[in-house]
Amino acid sequence: MIFFSDFDGTLTKEGRELTRDFFDILDQIKKEKHELVIVSGRSLSWGHFFLTHFPLSVCIMEGGGVILYVDDNGEIVQEPLISQAEIDRLANFTTKLKNHFPGLPMSADSYGRLTDRAIEFHLMNAEWIKEVEDFMYKENINYSKSNVHINFWAGEISKYLGVVQFMKKFRPEVKEEDCWFFGDAANDQSMFESFYNSVGVSNIHHCLHLLTHKPRIILEGIDNAGPKGVLNFIRKF
Numbered sequence: 027m028i029f030f031s032d033f034d035g036t037l038t039k040e041g042r043e044l045t046r047d048f049f050d051i052l053d054q055i056k057k058e059k060h061e062l063v064i065v066s067g068r069s070l071s072w073g074h075f076f077l078t079h080f081p082l083s084v085c086i087m088e089g090g091g092v093i094l095y096v097d098d099n100g101e102i103v104q105e106p107l108i109s110q111a112e113i114d115r116l117a118n119f120t121t122k123l124k125n126h127f128p129g130l131p132m133s134a135d136s137y138g139r140l141t142d143r144a145i146e147f148h149l150m151n152a153e154w155i156k157e158v159e160d161f162m163y164k165e166n167i168n169y170s171k172s173n174v175h176i177n178f179w180a181g182e183i184s185k186y187l188g189v190v191q192f193m194k195k196f197r198p199e200v201k202e203e204d205c206w207f208f209g210d211a212a213n214d215q216s217m218f219e220s221f222y223n224s225v226g227v228s229n230i231h232h233c234l235h236l237l238t239h240k241p242r243i244i245l246e247g248i249d250n251a252g253p254k255g256v257l258n259f260i261r262k263f
């Protein structure tokens with residue numbers, strides 16, 4: 027069984043705290059010989075952290091923009107899922123965006139990003155957010171909101187496309203029905219839309235009204251929030 031999971035708010039408590047539950051999830055996955063693949067909007071450099079500090083062999087970062095895996099020599103390999111032309115277009119756009127909106131609160135981890143960039147939208151008012159989103163739309167730049175950032179990118183990137191490409195290349199023998207996905211926010215929607223075994227941890231109730239595509243299973247109650255919900259769910263397998 028492969029368990030794909032968002033990180034912030036799904037494997038962390040309230041999007042901030044790495045709790046005992048996360049390590050219990052890792053233990054449970056190991057005990058039952060399952061696999062955990064983190065699918066996060068966080069940067070490539072966070073992916074390096076995940077692969078060096080936790081017993082994981084692969085993760086899909088930047089909202090599906092890049093796969094990182096540990097090769098047979100124990101080295102971390104990063105594989106962007108968009109072309110160099112799109113990576114360059116994003117870099118040029120980001121310069122233009124920052125010139126157009128002086129003081130735009132770029133996320134601190136934007137420096138570690140390759141296939142997308144991120145903005146700390148909680149430091150902006152609604153009007154400013156709207157102006158930035160309109161600017162992106164005009165420049166043919168895509169964006170989505172996680173529970174911490176507005177992420178933006180050039181080309182076709184989504185968590186679902188990242189998972190599909192990972193499955194095709196690295197786990198072709200595994201059937202989709204033997205996989206599950208856990209998420210908690212709007213940037214998980216591509217998985218909720220297209221991945222049949224999708225689960226929302228109970229804290230997703232805060233943003234359900236914002237979702238066009240909802241998870242097939244929505245967990246209920248405080249005991250199923252974030253990593254507690256993931257842990258309870260995977261214990262059934």
Ligand SMILES: [Mg+2]
Nearest residue numbers: 032034035211
């Ligand atoms: Mg999240």
